[in-house]
Every structure is written in C-alpha cells, then in structure tokens.
Amino acid sequence: MKSPARQQPWNDTPPTPRGPPITGCGWTDNGWPIRPVAASMAGVTEAEQVPAAATESVPDRWTKGTVYDDMWVDPADDPRESDEAVPDGELPTLLDYLRNYRLTLRMKCDGLDAEQLARRSVPPSTMSLLGLVRHLAGVEHYWGTVVVGGQDGPRPFTGDDDFDGAVGDETVVAEAFALWDQEMAATDAAVAAHPDVGERLASGDGIAVREVLVHLIEEYARHCGHADLIRERIDGRVGQ
DSSP states (O other), X not given: OOOOOOOOOSOOSOOOOSSSOOTTOEEOTTSOEEXXXXXXXXXXXXXXXXOGGGGSOOOOOBOSOSSSTTSSSOGGGOTTOOSSOOOOSHHHHHHHHXXXXXXXXXXXXXXXOHHHHHOOOSTTOOOXXXXXXXXXXXXXXXXXXXXXXXXXXXXXXXXXXXXXXXXXXXXXXXXXXHHHHHHHHHHHHHHHTOOOTTOEEGGGTTEEHHHHHHHHXXXXXXXXXXXXXXXXXXXXXXXX
C-alpha cells in the first residue's frame, strides 16, 4: 500500500533560525543551517567528491510483478497471499504479520547465489542478505527460545559474527538458512505453549508475550527495509 501524501504543518509561521549565523551558510525551511556545496567541499578533489557507488555499475530496476508493478511477484505466486479468512483475534493477527515478514526476507534472497547473498552491496554498511538471515536467526533464538521458551544456552552468534561471518560460501549459506528455519520453528513452538499474549514471562523479566511478538515484527520490518535496498543494489530487482 502506498503511504498517504505528507500533510503540511498546521503552523505556517516561518521558523526561527536555530543558532547564530554561520559564515557561508543559509537556512533550510525547517530552520537548520546548510552550507553551500562549494564551501563544504573546499579542499576536496573532484574525484573525492564522487561517491564510490556512483563509479560502479548500477543495475537496471526490474520486478517480476505484472499485475502490480510495485510488487515482488504477482498475487498468484506470492506465498504471503492466502484465500483464508483474515486472522481473527490478537494472537493470530500478530503471528500472521510475523509470518509475512519472515516470508518477505526469504523472498528477497530468492534467486541469488552464495556470493550475491554475502555481498555488502550498500557500502560502507557491512550488511548483506546472508548477514540479515544469520542476524535474524539469532534474534529468533533469543526472543523465542530464551525469553518465551525459558531455555538458556549458547547463542548462535556473538558480537558482530552474524554479519562478519556471512561469507560467500555455499556451506555457510546452507547452514544459515537451516539455522534460521530451526530458530523460527522453535519460536513458534514456544509461543504455542504460551497462547495468552498478556502472560508475563518470568524468563524475560516480566515481559509479556505480546511485547515479544511486537518486537519480533518490528525487528523483521526494519531489516526487510534494509533487504529492499541491498537486493536492489545487487541485481536491480524491486517490489514489496
């Protein structure tokens, strides 16, 4: 769905500059100082002014969607589409949103080889699609197995290993997706054992099951946005 047009502020009073005048600067409409390019780039060579990504090959944007040109695939091929009734109740609704975001990340990885999955296509970010899969496997483990399930044990990754260890090796890719599947199943089983979304979990310092699920949805939604850009930079494919 497309976002509604941004509404104009109700207050049309011109903003007051936020601070003393700065030599060579103007002010934005919102009252923030802005330095002219010529001043801000003084002493920087022309080559240094060009972002590295601008000098690389940029793929053409494309989508497999033919019914809606802003979708990843057509509705008939979209695993997120269902003929079932809209979920009724809080828990089914939360689980449905979580399921759809999990599928969205998997779809963003579709059709890529190991090197492409591990490619850090939006420098200087260290994120890759494979790194996101590994990271979210760790997220599922913590919130599903540890917090909801009450089971302690070694985490899949520590520090930045989830992203740093996401290398373009077929074995690493296979292990990452297998781990992700395992941790998602463990989360689903743990939640099934605690169907009351208002239940306060002793293993999570009193956090409610509802909050755990909302956090998981938020985590996936954020990283699916990252996946959009990472995938588009790899081969140009776009779509919701």
